[in-house]
Amino acid sequence: MAKSKFERLPGFRDFAPEELAGVLHIFDSWRTVSTRYGFSEYGGPPLELLELYVEKSGEEIVQQLYNFQDKGQRKIALRPEMTPSLARILAGRHRAMAKPIRWFSLPQLFRYERQQRGRLREHFQWNVDIVGEQGVGADVEVLAVALDGLRELGLRENHIVARVSDRKLMTEILLVLGVKPGNVSTVFTIIDKMERTKVNRSMDRLCAEAELDTEVAEKVLEICYEDQIEVLRQKFEGSISITERLDVLQIYIESLEAKGLGAYVQFDLKIVRGLAYYTGIVFEIFDRAGDLRAICGGGRYDRLLELVGGDPLPAVGFGMGDVVLGELLRIRKLFKPESAKVDLFLVIVGEEQRTLALSIAHNQRENGLTVLYGLHPETVGKQLEVASKVGACQVLMLAPDELERGLVVLKDMKTGEQREMRLEEFIT
Amino acid sequence: MAKSKFERLPGFRDFAPEELAGVLHIFDSWRTVSTRYGFSEYGGPPLELLELYVEKSGEEIVQQLYNFQDKGQRKIALRPEMTPSLARILAGRHRAMAKPIRWFSLPQLFRYERQQRGRLREHFQWNVDIVGEQGVGADVEVLAVALDGLRELGLRENHIVARVSDRKLMTEILLVLGVKPGNVSTVFTIIDKMERTKVNRSMDRLCAEAELDTEVAEKVLEICYEDQIEVLRQKFEGSISITERLDVLQIYIESLEAKGLGAYVQFDLKIVRGLAYYTGIVFEIFDRAGDLRAICGGGRYDRLLELVGGDPLPAVGFGMGDVVLGELLRIRKLFKPESAKVDLFLVIVGEEQRTLALSIAHNQRENGLTVLYGLHPETVGKQLEVASKVGACQVLMLAPDELERGLVVLKDMKTGEQREMRLEEFIT
Numbered sequence: 001m002a003k004s005k006f007e008r009l010p011g012f013r014d015f016a017p018e019e020l021a022g023v024l025h026i027f028d029s030w031r032t033v034s035t036r037y038g039f040s041e042y043g044g045p046p047l048e049l050l051e052l053y054v055e056k057s058g059e060e061i062v063q064q065l066y067n068f069q070d071k072g073q074r075k076i077a078l079r080p081e082m083t084p085s086l087a088r089i090l091a092g093r094h095r096a097m098a099k100p101i102r103w104f105s106l107p108q109l110f111r112y113e114r115q116q117r118g119r120l121r122e123h124f125q126w127n128v129d130i131v132g133e134q135g136v137g138a139d140v141e142v143l144a145v146a147l148d149g150l151r152e153l154g155l156r157e158n159h160i161v162a163r164v165s166d167r168k169l170m171t172e173i174l175l176v177l178g179v180k181p182g183n184v185s186t187v188f189t190i191i192d193k194m195e196r197t198k199v200n201r202s203m204d205r206l207c208a209e210a211e212l213d214t215e216v217a218e219k220v221l222e223i224c225y226e227d228q229i230e231v232l233r234q235k236f237e238g239s240i241s242i243t244e245r246l247d248v249l250q251i252y253i254e255s256l257e258a259k260g261l262g263a264y265v266q267f268d269l270k271i272v273r274g275l276a277y278y279t280g281i282v283f284e285i286f287d288r289a290g291d292l293r294a295i296c297g298g299g300r301y302d303r304l305l306e307l308v309g310g311d312p313l314p315a316v317g318f319g320m321g322d323v324v325l326g327e328l329l330r331i332r333k334l335f336k337p338e339s340a341k342v343d344l345f346l347v348i349v350g351e352e353q354r355t356l357a358l359s360i361a362h363n364q365r366e367n368g369l370t371v372l373y374g375l376h377p378e379t380v381g382k383q384l385e386v387a388s389k390v391g392a393c394q395v396l397m398l399a400p401d402e403l404e405r406g407l408v409v410l411k412d413m414k415t416g417e418q419r420e421m422r423l424e425e426f427i428t
Numbered sequence: 429m430a431k432s433k434f435e436r437l438p439g440f441r442d443f444a445p446e447e448l449a450g451v452l453h454i455f456d457s458w459r460t461v462s463t464r465y466g467f468s469e470y471g472g473p474p475l476e477l478l479e480l481y482v483e484k485s486g487e488e489i490v491q492q493l494y495n496f497q498d499k500g501q502r503k504i505a506l507r508p509e510m511t512p513s514l515a516r517i518l519a520g521r522h523r524a525m526a527k528p529i530r531w532f533s534l535p536q537l538f539r540y541e542r543q544q545r546g547r548l549r550e551h552f553q554w555n556v557d558i559v560g561e562q563g564v565g566a567d568v569e570v571l572a573v574a575l576d577g578l579r580e581l582g583l584r585e586n587h588i589v590a591r592v593s594d595r596k597l598m599t600e601i602l603l604v605l606g607v608k609p610g611n612v613s614t615v616f617t618i619i620d621k622m623e624r625t626k627v628n629r630s631m632d633r634l635c636a637e638a639e640l641d642t643e644v645a646e647k648v649l650e651i652c653y654e655d656q657i658e659v660l661r662q663k664f665e666g667s668i669s670i671t672e673r674l675d676v677l678q679i680y681i682e683s684l685e686a687k688g689l690g691a692y693v694q695f696d697l698k699i700v701r702g703l704a705y706y707t708g709i710v711f712e713i714f715d716r717a718g719d720l721r722a723i724c725g726g727g728r729y730d731r732l733l734e735l736v737g738g739d740p741l742p743a744v745g746f747g748m749g750d751v752v753l754g755e756l757l758r759i760r761k762l763f764k765p766e767s768a769k770v771d772l773f774l775v776i777v778g779e780e781q782r783t784l785a786l787s788i789a790h791n792q793r794e795n796g797l798t799v800l801y802g803l804h805p806e807t808v809g810k811q812l813e814v815a816s817k818v819g820a821c822q823v824l825m826l827a828p829d830e831l832e833r834g835l836v837v838l839k840d841m842k843t844g845e846q847r848e849m850r851l852e853e854f855i856t
Contacts, residue, residue, distance in 0.1 A: 005736070005737030006476075006477055006479065006480045006483075006516050006736055006737065007477070008473060008476075008516070009473060009475055009476065009477065009498075009502065009504060010500075012473035012475065013473065014470075014471075014472050014473070014513075014517045015470055015471035015472065016470055016517070016521065017468035017469060017470050017531065020469055020470055020471045021469075023471070024469065033793075035768070035798055036793040036796065036797065036798050036799065037793065037798075037799075038768070038770055038798055038799070038800045038818070040445035040768050041445060041448050041449075041452065042442075042443055042444055042445050042448055043442075043443035043448050043451070044442050044443065045436060045437060045440035045441065045442070045550065046474065046536065046550075047437055047440065047494075047506075047538075048434075048436075048437065049434055049435070049437065051434065052434045055434075063499075066475075066498065068496030068497070069496070070437075070494065070540065071491075071540050072438075074437065076437060078475075085442075088434050088436070089442045089444070093444065098814075098817060098818075100803060103445065108474065110475075112498065112499050122473065122474075130803075133803045133804065135803050135804035137802075137803030137804055138803050140786070141803065144790070148793070254783075255782075255783070255786055258782075258783040258784075258786040258787050258790075259786045259787065259789070259790040260787065260790050260791075261790070308433065308434055309433030309434065340463070340466070340468050342466055354683075354686075355682075355683070355686040356686075358568070358683055358686040358687045359686050359687065359688065361687070362572070362686075362687040362688050362689070363688075365461075365464040365465065365576065368464065369464065370463055370464050370465075370466055371464065371465075371466070372466045374565075375528060375558075375561045375563050375565030375566050375569065376561065376563035376565055386526075389526060390466070390526075
C-alpha cells in the first residue's frame with residue numbers, strides 16, 4: 001500500500017468517516033442527555049498556561065503533559081483535562097450568573113504518556129459540572145446524568161456499575177482507625193491503586209509510606225471491603241462526623257434509587273479517586289465484567305475554583321472519555337453508528353441533460369435530500385453501478401425520450417420498481 | 429470583578445454557552461449542507477509533524493506556527509490548516525476507496541500570528557474536498573456546497589459574492605503578455621495583494637520583483653480588471669490554451685447558473701489565491717460590502733497528495749472559517765442561535781415530595797423533555813422565581829393536598845393557566 005512519507009504522531013488517531021461516525025454517535029448521546037438535564041455546552045482553548053495545571057496538580061504533572069514555550073516566551077501546555085479551564089473561565093464570570101451553573105463540554109484532551117497497548121495520547125471527554133450548589137442534590141444529578149449518558153448508548157445495569165464513596169467519610173474513618181491526619185492523603189493514594197496491586201504489597205506500602213502499624217494497616221484494608229452502610233453505622237456509632245457523612249451518603253444512594261438508577265449504584269469505600277482535589281462524594285463507573293479501566297470518574301471538588309484564584313464555590317462534576325467507552329460498546333455490540341444515506345442519485349443519460357441534472361440536484365438538496373450525480377460523462381450502466389455502490393435509495397433517470405414528454409423515471413433501488421413521473425415535481 | 433490569577437492565552441477564545449451556541453449553529457448548518465451533497469465527515473489530530481507543513485509551504489511557514497519539540501524529540505506543530513492532514517490520511521487509504529472521495533471536516537486550526545484587531549490565533553474551519561475527480565464538475569460541486577453552507581445561514585446574493593478565476597488561464601495570459609515562466613508565481617503573489625495595495629506600489633513591485641518592463645506591467649494590471657470572458661476570447665483568440673481554459677471556466681460558471689447560484693458568482697482575474705499549491709480554478713467568497721477579509725477560499729490542487737509522498741490524485745476543496753463569517757452574520761443580524769429551552773420545572777412544596785420529584789424528573793427526561801428542579805429545599809415562591817428565570821415552559825406543582833387525591837397541578841408559564849392532572853401521567 002502506498003503511504004505518505006509522513007507518519008501520524010504516535011498515540012493520535014485519524015478518523016476516516018466510518019471511524020468518526022462512532023465518536024459522533026457518542027457525542028450525540030452525550031449532548032442529548034445533557035440537554036434533558038438542563039446543562040448548557042461551553043468550550044475553551046486547547047492551550048493554557050502551564051501553571052494552571054501545575055497549581056492544581058503539582059510539578060509532577062509536567063512530565064505527563066504536552067508542554068512547550070511559545071514564540072512569546074510563555075510556558076504553555078495542551079490541556080490534559082477541562083476542569084482547570086472551567087475554573088479559570090468561571091472565576092471571571094460566575095458572580096453575574098444564577099446558581100447553580102450547569103455546564104458541559106466535549107473537549108479533546110492530551111497527555112504525553114508512555115505508549116502502551118490501547119493507551120492514547122489524546123481522547124475526547126464529556127465533562128459535566130454543577131457549580132454553586134453544595135447540597136447532595138447536585139451530586140445526585142451529576143451521577144444520574146453520567147449514567148443516563150451511558151444508558152442512552154444502550155448500556156444497562158448488567159453492563160455497568162457506578163461505585164460510590166465519600167472522601168470525607170473515609171477521612172473520618174481513617175482518623176478513627178489511627179491514621180495520622182498528615183498521612184491520610186498517602187493512604188488514599190495507596191487505596192486508589194489497591195485493586196491493581198497484591199494485598200501484601202498494599203500492606204507494605206501502608207506501613208512504610210503511611211507510617212501505619214501492621215494492626216492499623218490491616219484494619220484499613222479490611223474496612224475498604226465493607227459495603228454495608230448499616231454495618232459502618234454500628235461500627236462507628238460513637239463518631240458524630242462519621243454518622244453525619246453516612247446520612248449524606250444514604251440520601252445520595254436513595255435519591256438515585258428514586259430516579260430508578262439503584263441497580264447501577266454500589267457503595268464501595270475503595271473508590272477515593274486519584275486526584276487530590278476531591279472533597280466529598282466521589283464515584284467511578286466501570287464495566288461489570290471488570291475488563292476495562294474506569295469509564296468515568298467524578299465527584300465533589302469544593303475548593304478548586306479558590307485554588308485558581310477565584311472565589312470559593314462548591315462544585316461537583318465528572319469526566320467520561322470516548323476511548324474506554326468505545327471499547328465497551330464494541331465488546332457489547334452496541335456500537336452502531338448510522339452510515340451515510342443517499343436519498344437520490346441522478347442518472348444523466350446524455351450530456352445534454354447535465355444542466356437539467358444540476359438544477360434538479362440543487363432543488364432537491366434545498367428540500368433537504370442527500371442527492372448525488374456523476375461528475376463527468378459516463379455510461380448509464382456505470383452510473384447505475386455507482387448509485388448502487390453508494391447505497392442510493394432512489395434513482396432518477398433523465399432520458400431524452402421521456403423528457404420530451406415532460407417525464408422522468410424514478411426507480412426504487414430496494415424493490416426495483418420503476419415509475420414515470422412529471423419532471424416539474426423535481427424542479428420546484 | 430473577581431478574576432482568576434491565570435489569564436487565557438492571547439488570541440484564544442473562551443466559549444460560554446451563549447457564545448458557543450453561535451459556533452454550534454454555524455457547525456449545524458455546515459454539517460446539514462455537507463450531508464445533502466453526500467459529503468462524509470472525517471477528523472484528524474490537531475498535532476502533526478512539523479515537516480508536513482514545511483514540505484508544502486516552505487520554511488517560512490514555521491514562523492507562523494505553534495511548533496515545538498515533544499518529549500520524544502519530534503518536531504511537531506499545531507495544525508495551521510487541514511489539507512496536509514487530509515493528504516496524509518488519504519495517502520495511506522485512497523487506493524481501496526471508490527472515487528470521487530467526498531469528505532468534509534470541522535477542525536480547529538492554529539497560527540502564531542502577530543496580534544491584531546480581530547485576528548485570532550485559532551479558529552474553526554469548514555474543510556470540504558472532492559478527491560479523485562479531475563472534471564470541472566467537481567469544481568462546481570465544491571463552490572456550490574460552500575455557497576449553500578452560507579445560504580443555509582441566511583446569507584443571500586446581496587450579502588455575499590464568490591469571485592472565481594483560473595490559475596492555468598492566468599498563467600497562459602501572463603506568458604502571452606510577456607511574463608517569463610520563472611516569474612509567474614511572483615506575479616501571482618503581487619496580484620494576490622493588489623487590492624490592498626496602491627496601484628503605483630503594485631506597478632513598482634511588478635517591475636522590480638517580477639522583472640517586467642513598465643509596458644508589460646501595465647498590461648498585467650489592466651488585464652486583471654477584465655471581467656468579460658467574451659472580451660478575453662477575442663483578445664487572445666490566437667492562443668489555443670487560453671481558449672481551452674476559457675471554455676472550462678465558462679462551463680464552470682454556467683453550471684453554477686444551472687444550479688440557481690449564478691447571482692453569487694463573478695469572474696475576476698484578480699483572484700489567484702496566496703498559497704502556491706493551487707493548480708486550476710480558484711475562488712474566494714467575500715461580503716458584498718467589502719468590509720471584511722475573505723470568508724472562504726478554495727480551488728483545485730491536483731498535485732498536493734503527490735507532494736506529501738502519495739500517488740498523484742486530482743483534488744478540489746475549500747476552507748471557510750468561523751470568525752469572519754461570524755462577524756458578517758452579526759453585522760447582517762443573522763446571528764440567532766436558539767437559546768436553551770426548559771420544558772418542565774418541578775416545584776417541590778414539601779421535602780416529603782422530593783423522592784417523587786426525582787422519579788418524575790427521571791421519567792420525563794426519559795421521554796426526551798428537559799426537566800429541572802431545585803437541588804435543595806426552598807420556598808415555593810423562590811422555586812417559581814427560578815422556574816421563570818430559566819424560562820421554563822411549564823411548571824408542575826407537587827403539593828401534599830393534591831397528591832393525597834392523586835393529583836398534581838400543571839401551570840403553563842406563558843398563559844398562567846393551571847390545571848389539575850393525574851399523577852400517573854407523569855411517572856410513566
